[in-house]
Amino acid sequence: DIQMTQSPSSVSASVGDRVTITCRASQDIGDWLAWYQQKPGKAPVLLIFAASSLQSGVPSRFSGSGSGTDFTLTINSLQPEDSATYFCQQANTYPLSFGGGTKLEI
């Protein structure tokens, strides 16, 4: 099974800052990676797929990069509504697996 490791587990930032979250896969997954945002009491929302493709309706301040085993989610110009937990997910191999999450506080 492919293990997904996110860092940091939590981060605190201010409105207008830029934040980067890292996700590492235990083996090469190409660009088969997605990022989700989850707010308390809500279901996750897809932000990015194929490592760097922005899902329709997602603000352009969100971006993703990476391939192989190392990936990043960058949020530019942080807004108060970006306070949430962010998860990565590999879509390369069954069983599908998620990172442990990064809690972003603003």
Added chain:
Amino acid sequence: QLQLQESGPGLVKPSGTLSLTCTVSGGSINNITYYWAWIRQPPGKGLEWIGSVYYRGSTDYNPSLKSRLTLSVDTSKNQFSLRLTSVTAADTAIYYCARHPARWEVFDSWGLGALVTVSS
């Protein structure tokens, strides 16, 4: 607009069977482009993919749950279902139903989630 809604008992006894149904509205479950999936999240913890089912009935299961798990589809009702046997407290979680494209196993639409507690 596609909507998914989980339904089922919120409390299951240890060693019992957990059964949930996801009703799809605003779209057809017969869509050849998509698979239908279950994901769970223990309170305050991370996400675990349970399994996915295609409208024709083919399935992919998480090996960690495979021996206890059955996923099925009822196209006449536009629903798909989860059945997990021999549950323990470790199966207590919010259970989400979701959709992913057949070519890309990423979840682009989710239900609201249903909390299932395993307790006597």
